[in-house]
Each structure stands twice: as C-alpha cells, then as structure tokens.
Amino acid sequence: MSPLWDDRDARWEALELIGNYAAGELEGVEAREAERLIFERPDYRRLAESYARMLVMLDTLGQEPVQAPQVSVSYAVRRAYVSAFLRQAETLLGGIGRSYLDAFVYYFGLRDTHPAGPGS
Numbered sequence: 529m530s531p532l533w534d535d536r537d538a539r540w541e542a543l544e545l546i547g548n549y550a551a552g553e554l555e556g557v558e559a560r561e562a563e564r565l566i567f568e569r570p571d572y573r574r575l576a577e578s579y580a581r582m583l584v585m586l587d588t589l590g591q592e593p594v595q596a597p598q599v600s601v602s603y604a605v606r607r608a609y610v611s612a613f614l615r616q617a618e619t620l621l622g623g624i625g626r627s628y629l630d631a632f633v634y635y636f637g638l639r640d641t642h643p644a645g646p647g648s
Contacts, residue, residue, distance in 0.1 A: 546562055
C-alpha cells in the first residue's frame with residue numbers, strides 16, 4: 529500500500545477512535561490513546577468538541593415529542609381510504625369484466641366446449 533493510503537487509513541482510525549471516545553464507548557488503553565491524540569493535536573480536539581456538541585443535540589432531539597400536524601394525519605387517512613376504495617373497485621370491476629367476457633365467449637361459441645380427446 530502507498531504511504532498516502534496508510535496516512536488516510538490512520539486518519540480514519542483516529543476519527544473513529546475520537547468519535548467512540550466522545551460517545552463514552554472507550555475504556556482503559558483505548559481511552560488513554562484517544563485522550564493523548566486530543567491533547568496533542570488541536571484539529572483532533574476540535575473534532576472531539578464537535579462530536580460532543582453533536583451528541584448533545586441528538587440526545588436533546590431524541591427527548592422531544594414528535595407531533596404530526598393534523599393536516600398530515602388527515603391526508604394520510606384520506607389516502608388510505610381512497611387506496612382501499614380503489615382496490616375494492618378494481619376487484620369488483622375485474623370480476624364483472626371476467627363474467628361478461630366469459631358470457632361473450634360462451635354466446636359466440638369462441639371456446640371449444642368439447643376438447644378432442646385421444647379416442648375422438
């Protein structure tokens with residue numbers, strides 16, 4: 529592998545390590561390594577601060593109750609009713625259409641009612 533890839537892989541590993549540290553998922557040696565990186569490099573320190581802010585925002589958003597506007601709920605209910613109606617109409621009209629087609633075929637004798645068997 530080229531040095532460029534090695535450097536890129538090392539950066540991704542550091543990014544993952546700092547993210548896990550900010551989320552409180554590291555202990556022992558891994559936590560000490562993340563702390564060392566954060567204290568030695570200002571860009572990693574900013575990254576850890578950014579992760580911490582993001583985690584606080586996600587936690588806050590996770591605690592907020594979700595309320596759908598009444599207009600959205602009404603629209604979804606109407607769509608469900610229309611969809612159910614159209615499915616039922618399709619079944620009914622399909623059945624009627626098949627019945628009329630069968631009657632048409634029978635009336636005009638388009639279907640052979642006595643298939644030729646082996647002894648015919």
